[in-house]
Amino acid sequence: MKALVYHGPGKKTWEDVPNPKIEAPSDAIVRVDTTTICGTDLHILKGDVPAVTDGRILGHEGVGTITEVGSAVKSLQVGDRVIISCVTSCGSCAYCRQQLPSHCLDPEGASGIGWIFGHLIDGTQAEFVRVPYADNSLHKLLDSVSDEAGIMLSDILPTGFEIGVRNGDVQPGDVVAVVGAGPVGLSVIMTAGLYGASRIIAIDLDDNRLEIARSVGATDLVNSGSDDWHAQVMDMTDGLGVDVAIEAVGIPTTFDICTSLIRPGGTVANVGVHGESVELALQDLWIKDVTITTGLVSATTTPMLLRLVAQGRLSPEQFVTHRFKMDQMIEAYDTFSRAAETKAMKVAISR
Amino acid sequence: MKALVYHGPGKKTWEDVPNPKIEAPSDAIVRVDTTTICGTDLHILKGDVPAVTDGRILGHEGVGTITEVGSAVKSLQVGDRVIISCVTSCGSCAYCRQQLPSHCLDPEGASGIGWIFGHLIDGTQAEFVRVPYADNSLHKLLDSVSDEAGIMLSDILPTGFEIGVRNGDVQPGDVVAVVGAGPVGLSVIMTAGLYGASRIIAIDLDDNRLEIARSVGATDLVNSGSDDWHAQVMDMTDGLGVDVAIEAVGIPTTFDICTSLIRPGGTVANVGVHGESVELALQDLWIKDVTITTGLVSATTTPMLLRLVAQGRLSPEQFVTHRFKMDQMIEAYDTFSRAAETKAMKVAISR
């Protein structure tokens, strides 16, 4: 089959590789119908994730069709159309049992991390993929849900909801600031209404992205390049700050924006992937009764979000701006990696 | 009357001042029977808290007897023996109504902070003190509870419990690390058992303090000056880190100890008062599903803790190492400020 293979920093090819095979009784093989590219894939290609080694097939998002199941797989059959969750869950370890498979202690892999596709095992940017613990890691897709909606449920929609909205403890009536209107920020914005946020303030440097934010649920837009962004946001509150600030970029500046906007008793939920440390102003914050959270998605809410997508209450297929065929994989990467220029949000890459 | 008056950085005197008077119908006047000194008072004397101005009577902890009540005071009478809470609560503002009087928006003071004694109004290191919102800010003391136990309920025991144990979300069976075995750290240690912690690891540089920690409930002691403190703590867990790490010092090093020990999914509760920012290693922590909390005590748990003290289940009078009369106030400050040398933990200063 064909697959997108990593060959060290800066090097990737769309090349022939052997088809995957069932290795454990709980495995399934899935034919990938649609996949996509994540910002994390670009980090890997820069060499930022040393655990990814030469020869690894990338990608951790996808919708596909089951072509083979192991002898211990119970709830799935050949022919089932499924979402491939970005997080693999053994279902038995202490972390899986406490609904935190993001830190799955899989006795085989002993990795301590549930994100293994395109990282510790071969991923979804390929014609076929082997899925361990298939009963826990695949979600049957209803006919009414498109592939393009489905691939958003592999990673970014549950990430935005779990690590942004739910960790942020959004409550009815809350004023929520979302810093960063990229794909994950949009996922936060789209799902913040599920807990009754009264205002959802999108903050970004790019007016194009802010307008997209409005179309998926932001009630207010603030360009953080403006001189008075801080005052603008404060004016949208009672003057004490926002109830919840959600970081969806991953750099010190945007984290600082969050801590500068938070009211006493509020929560800062970090969603962004950070490459360096930040300075935390504990001299100001120690007294403010704030909570700061971090996290990798556990994707435990994927079934619930899928139901809401099937009902038409959430429409994450809106995030798709560009479409490609699988043999245009390299072109898809090129478009996605030049997002500022191409205005790419999410790309859909299909058979 | 006599009182300990602040006269700018480094200057304090035990001097004659006018007696306090009822100013609002919800005020009470309390004769101070026993007071104590807090680390915060030392910070104020260094000039670190600019809101405290020349002429202010210091102190925010005390047990006393009511000598006068305003016309709107309902639940208290002259002669009642009471704990003076370090936090004053108007009982009506948005923060008081959400059980967070640490950020009381008192319409008179408009301060946004519930800690006002010895800060924004005159405090408890005096023969008498005016207590605003007496119904909310005083707690009747049972005969069976000594003054020395009572003064620990003004501030440090609820601080340790609310900002350490409860913010840390200690759960039955948890392994808890408490960094710093000063008065507040001991309060954390003494109350961590209320949520069934299985191990309470006291971490400090001072072996004397560690031994005191053991006597109030620590199950394990680690001297953080040892080369292998990190490995020692890890060996007390399943190798993944502690469930909860509680910072009770207030400097970058001790905060770092906490974040270095925390397991995926765990909580770091900051109790210490910080004077500078810390470096937060988000490059490591973003993926770890950790929660970091800060806070100023709201003292909403004082009545519950008082019942447990009255039952003999908590014995915070153990924290008192030195005793003085009020006219030895300056000597008491001297002893408390040289704690390393004098081995002072809490000092009790009585009529």
Add this chain to the structure above:
Amino acid sequence: MKALVYHGPGKKTWEDVPNPKIEAPSDAIVRVDTTTICGTDLHILKGDVPAVTDGRILGHEGVGTITEVGSAVKSLQVGDRVIISCVTSCGSCAYCRQQLPSHCLDPEGASGIGWIFGHLIDGTQAEFVRVPYADNSLHKLLDSVSDEAGIMLSDILPTGFEIGVRNGDVQPGDVVAVVGAGPVGLSVIMTAGLYGASRIIAIDLDDNRLEIARSVGATDLVNSGSDDWHAQVMDMTDGLGVDVAIEAVGIPTTFDICTSLIRPGGTVANVGVHGESVELALQDLWIKDVTITTGLVSATTTPMLLRLVAQGRLSPEQFVTHRFKMDQMIEAYDTFSRAAETKAMKVAISR
């Protein structure tokens, strides 16, 4: 002034009575601009609430204008337009401090119940009313909020939200059944979306009320007089039952409907006022991991709901079906008490 006075079972008059006066420093006097009638008032008139005695002015809902404040009132002034909360909160007792003023232990009244208007003290169906603990029991009204929206915030909207939706622990994606589409049932339906319910099933015997339910947010309607109401609801779930069932009538039949529809792990929230016991099928329910809750509104969410009303996100003024002037009070009672016939939902009675 004029007021609606109870004179024993079945007897009420709109008569002259003395104007109320400030009795305690924390009191305010409010001129009632708009009031309404609650089903509870009808219960009182039947003699079902023996605590209400001859001579009592009825009514616990209202919007008005402050005409006088006591010396301890801090946050309110003469001329302020306010919502009168149905629950009076001393702000200091153990229950008020734990956000449960529905059981306020007011040291004066020692009643153990926060609902005192038109019950233990004179109420709001009058030209003026004395409001104890005004700082805690009145909410300033924004100009943008009409009296008719405001009176829904005295009682029924917070009742539906707190005792129905919040006690029911509605979570994003949940299927919620609301049994009873009267004023409180509609309040439940209108606010269930604040926690992201995916389906809100209104259940009632009256098709007219069901249609109103749809207009305020119900996604599905079931007439419980149909033979297959149970199967109809089950078909709207995965076959295991609803996540949350909310009882908003107050009779054994409707409570039974709730327990018969609940899925394993679900919650039954009782909002209805019951006059007799119900049979609880513990032989079936003991194993089902269900939670059953009851409650009287504490109205702690009134400020939050008011903000959402001011934003236009909630429109409870839709519940008003009939309008009267105060001197038509008796006629208003007549219309409201024959609701099946008059199709009255809520009546607005204004100066």
Add this chain to the structure above:
Amino acid sequence: MKALVYHGPGKKTWEDVPNPKIEAPSDAIVRVDTTTICGTDLHILKGDVPAVTDGRILGHEGVGTITEVGSAVKSLQVGDRVIISCVTSCGSCAYCRQQLPSHCLDPEGASGIGWIFGHLIDGTQAEFVRVPYADNSLHKLLDSVSDEAGIMLSDILPTGFEIGVRNGDVQPGDVVAVVGAGPVGLSVIMTAGLYGASRIIAIDLDDNRLEIARSVGATDLVNSGSDDWHAQVMDMTDGLGVDVAIEAVGIPTTFDICTSLIRPGGTVANVGVHGESVELALQDLWIKDVTITTGLVSATTTPMLLRLVAQGRLSPEQFVTHRFKMDQMIEAYDTFSRAAETKAMKVAISR
């Protein structure tokens, strides 16, 4: 092998049956080292549980040694000493993923209930037992934990903790009443301290059981046969009732005791297995803001409780009053079924 086989109401024999075999790749076979008898087994023998049919091996508690594992079992090996959990969890269904395997929807069994041993499949009162989903349903036992402590972790200790203490939402300082001092009631009493209960009041008709209750953690004893049991309990509170009342018998009278003792805002947690309905006095309770919970153990806390047992902080082996060898199984049943007379609490039946 030998096993205790049910042959219809009133009939049981200790007889020869075929050894169990691996049926699915996730199965294990365990040699039973120690088992016990549960009140539920007596119910089954009376014919109260029609799902149990002629030929079924009874028993759902046990400690044993693994003799064989299926090909998909990852975390366990032949020779491991294990606790057999009374609840079997597929680890993949919606209920297992939400930490409620008591309602496991196992795609094979489609039973909707996690308790299958000695109910829907053969149980543990046998020399060997087949354990489905072994990775999720067995817990490795430390050498330091005896078989007699271990069998309490199969069912009753987690039942008391999860369905009593945790559902009851016991908080530090709470006054907790436990109605029924049988094995499960004792488990509640032993674990109520894990959330800092200030008073644990054991209520029973049998003074012998009350004394045992004291030895495992009850602070107060009340014989419910006394005339003034209600007043006795109220005197142990502030007069408003207990914070938490836990029913551990399963008859209407004891459930009524719980609802009669509960304070406004309190929780009644039902643990008892009920055979008939109870009358719930909603005419009194609707206004009291109470929560009533029910449940079957999910045994998700077994690993945590096991750690505390290994530490010596919980000593459930104290519940064992009588010991038998397996070939005395019928005699063990006889002793256990005449508990009032024999004073049997739990019996240990070993190889």
